[in-house]
Amino acid sequence: MRMRPTLSWTPDEDLPPGTTDLGPVSDALEAGGVLVLSGAGISTESGIPDYRGEGGSLSRHTPMTYQDFTGSEQARRRYWARSHLGWRTFGRALPNAGHRAVAAFARHGLLSGVITQNVDGLHQAAGSGGVVELHGSLARVVCLSCGTYSPRRELAARLEEANAGFEPVAAGINPDGDADLTDEQVGDFRVVPCANCGGVLKPDVVFFGEAVPPRRVEHCRALVREAASLLVLGSSLTVMSGLRFVRQAAEAGTPVLIINRDPTRGDRHALSRIALPLGAALTSLAERLDIPAGPQAELG
Numbered sequence: 040m041r042m043r044p045t046l047s048w049t050p051d052e053d054l055p056p057g058t059t060d061l062g063p064v065s066d067a068l069e070a071g072g073v074l075v076l077s078g079a080g081i082s083t084e085s086g087i088p089d090y091r092g093e094g095g096s097l098s099r100h101t102p103m104t105y106q107d108f109t110g111s112e113q114a115r116r117r118y119w120a121r122s123h124l125g126w127r128t129f130g131r132a133l134p135n136a137g138h139r140a141v142a143a144f145a146r147h148g149l150l151s152g153v154i155t156q157n158v159d160g161l162h163q164a165a166g167s168g169g170v171v172e173l174h175g176s177l178a179r180v181v182c183l184s185c186g187t188y189s190p191r192r193e194l195a196a197r198l199e200e201a202n203a204g205f206e207p208v209a210a211g212i213n214p215d216g217d218a219d220l221t222d223e224q225v226g227d228f229r230v231v232p233c234a235n236c237g238g239v240l241k242p243d244v245v246f247f248g249e250a251v252p253p254r255r256v257e258h259c260r261a262l263v264r265e266a267a268s269l270l271v272l273g274s275s276l277t278v279m280s281g282l283r284f285v286r287q288a289a290e291a292g293t294p295v296l297i298i299n300r301d302p303t304r305g306d307r308h309a310l311s312r313i314a315l316p317l318g319a320a321l322t323s324l325a326e327r328l329d330i331p332a333g334p335q336a337e338l339g
């Protein structure tokens with residue numbers, strides 16, 4: 040029997056409550072060496088919904104697993120039809136005040152690095168450099184046979200050509216970039232093979248049920264070791280891929296701070312969880328630190 044990855048987590052009743060005091064985060068930023076770990080919550084204000092929390096999409100959508108994707112042609116057809124439609128929204132998404140504030144903190148030398156669980160590229164679009172994309176990027180495609188990487192926009196153009204007139208109206212879009220479509224709407228969507236070898240193409244993202252590449256994990260572990268503090272932004276830390284870095288920091292005595300509206304699986308390892316909306320919280324922090332982070336701030 041195949042195990043499905045765990046996608047939900049129920050908060051324990053004895054978790055410490057969230058606060059609205061940004062003081063500890065402000066102090067940490069002022070001290071510098073802050074490692075940011077961001078999740079879907081930082082991108083919701085850019086129109087990309089979170090899986091969890093209020094209005095989360097998990098209730099109506101189960102993310103594609105690696106096993107499903109590699110094991111079935113029909114699953115790949117369904118994935119690429121949904122993902123192709125979702126890409127039209129993802130491709131248009133713009134960074135928000137939260138992404139801009141993180142980029143501003145980095146420009147002012149307050150951060151030691153940025154690790155993101157998001158695959159939307161919005162930190163980089165806001166001007167952050169050296170971002171570690173823990174779960175990969177939707178903007179790249181990899182061939183499972185020959186290993187060639189190619190830009191998503193090239194695949195998108197080929198899929199447009201192969202599927203003229205594919206214009207279904209999706210019920211919603213998910214943080215890993217795919218739209219909600221019924222099997223009927225997916226219909227006979229045509230998937231295109233690797234232009235190099237004819238192999239199966241996969242987005243360069245880590246699917247549920249797939250391991251993050253070990254070298255990437257090791258790089259993140261090194262970033263956590265070097266950080267003066269770890270600041271989690273907009274992640275429920277439900278999946279181990281992010282939670283393990285919080286545990287690593289806590290075990291080493293490195294302060295962990297979390298800004299997330301809802302309780303997270305990392306709360307018991309954190310000095311505090313600030314239950315504020317991210318755009319407002321990060322903008323307010325930038326103001327406290329007298330760092331311009333508005334839309335007018337120049338990008339690098």
Ligand SMILES: [Zn+2]
Binds near residue numbers: 185186187235
């Ligand atoms: Zn290939």
